[in-house]
Amino acid sequence: MANDGEHQATSRPIIGTTDSRSEERIDPILAALDPDRERPEHVICSQSLTLSFGQKRILDSITIEFRRGSITALIGPTGCGKTTFLRTLNRMNDKIPGFRYSGDVTLEGESIWGPSQDLLDLRRRVGMLFQRPNPFPMSIRDNVVAGVKAHRIAKGKQLDVLAEERLRQVGLWEAVKDRLNDSPFRLSGGQQQLLCLARALAVGPEVLLLDEPTSALDPISTEYIEQLLRQLTPALTLIIVTHNLGQARRISHNTMFLYEGELVEHGPTEDVFERSREERTQVYVTGRMG
């Protein structure tokens, strides 16, 4: 399911692609077969989400929807709550002392805090890539299939097949195929981050949350990962926090601008950058603010 995005992604323009995308994407016969046909157009919806840690309010009534198969860039000055918002979406904040929220976040129309929502499965469906690579202390192969084992998606020989498939998908296979049983800590930073991406993809997520995934990497690795991320759509829905405005413009369809916990503006990336409706957005995207 992640693979069917690859050939399409290369054939369509990335920058500035907006609403027309879903129409041009699939011919009618395929559309009839599209498993997404019956599902809501928006994978994740945040409805007046207000969040605080103790007395401190971090997010203030955020309402936004993330369209299936899109890449959304989340930008804003440091400390504005980008990471907090992202981590809320797969409930990584729940355990933080003093965590309180009002409003709601839905995944496929169902509240992520709902009673029938299985937390572990939610995290399988909403994967995450961190600011710095965080491989586990196990072999490279075991790293890729760690989540697969935890969710009992596959076992035995299937694991090897799956590991190879995912490592190929992120373009790491050639580099590591002779040392699958070695430590991941001797890989370069960029390779480690690709390994973490392969690991996140292996459990078959629907949404991928990325918190400044390339900020610790060199420009070449960064460009490579950006290209990979584009290929992941439209099979996956991506939300990416970035301080790199160029990156936001290069890879995202939509952009949301957070300022002090408030969602100031959101919309198609081109509009946000070229025709900002808000003064604060304009100041930020033209580099005159933090």
Place this chain on the structure above:
Amino acid sequence: MATIDRAATGKPVAARHEPASLATALRRCAAFLRRNEPHLWTWGGRTAALVPLVALTLTVLVLTLKAWPAIKVNGAHFLVGSDWKPGNTYGATVHTDGVAHPLGSSYGAWPLIAGTLQSSVIAIVIAVPVSVGTAFALTERIPRWLAEILRSAIEILAGVPSVLIGLWGALTLGPLLANDVYPVIADHMPDIPVFSYFRGPTYHGEGLLTSGIVLALMIVPIIASTTRNLFAQVPPLPKEGGEALGMTDWEVGRRITIPWVRSGIIGATMLGLGRALGETIAVAMVSGSLLNTIAPNIYGTMGTIAAALVTQLDSAFTDGTGFEVRTLAELAVVLVGVLLVVNMLGRLIIRRTGHLDAPAGQGY
């Protein structure tokens, strides 16, 4: 000025000049030390590093010298034989290879060696999971204040003299286990290899399993507190990565936190094992302190090297030829040997599993 020079060159100084010249000498001395500070650190460090090694070598050397006649006479039988006969210490003295010993004396320490290894292995099998579980609870699961209480409880347990634990084991724990716990286990174990070792008579509470449990109690604090400190140093990012992947707390612990500090836990286990192998008085009190019997099942009475050393020393002095004391010295050499072998095994394990270890100080 003259007095200063004389003080510095170490020549005798007139009594009435002493205060001034002593101060000057000290000052000179301090200046010398300051000038050579880097060398002092280097050499001080080297000396300090050598102290334990030298001490160990000397101890082993002295013991071996003392034991040498016994080593010659007892031969390989000492390691594989199963008898402990001081012979007739009031009777005739005979000579073997020029070494005097009582008539009929014969020593084979295999039951003691086996008992030492068995009781320590049982202790480790019990203590490691308990310690790692405790450490895990202390760092991850329970409220801060409760963790503080538990932590200090462990530290206090670490400080309880082993004679008290031994006494408690002999008077309370042993009888309790023998009355209420062992019979239940013995009755429910299937009669197949390994498990059949848990069947049979359960005796009165003095024996192998009781020794193992008492030893476990004594080494849990060592392993738990070390492991707790190790866990506290595991960076949050890999753990969060596991959580974000949908792993349960248990899976994060088993697959990420524990492997992250794998070598450290093995090291702590070796520390505990060393303590268990050498523990003396508590084992002497709860094992039955036999000299020539291997426990027939896991409840059976037995003895260990360390316990035998402490219980036999008194009577050994009654051996006029001094041979029994020399044999005890040989026993001590064997204990050091066991400790060294175990230590090397530990290093081997660390080396074998270490290639997947997280780099020390991985910055997150």
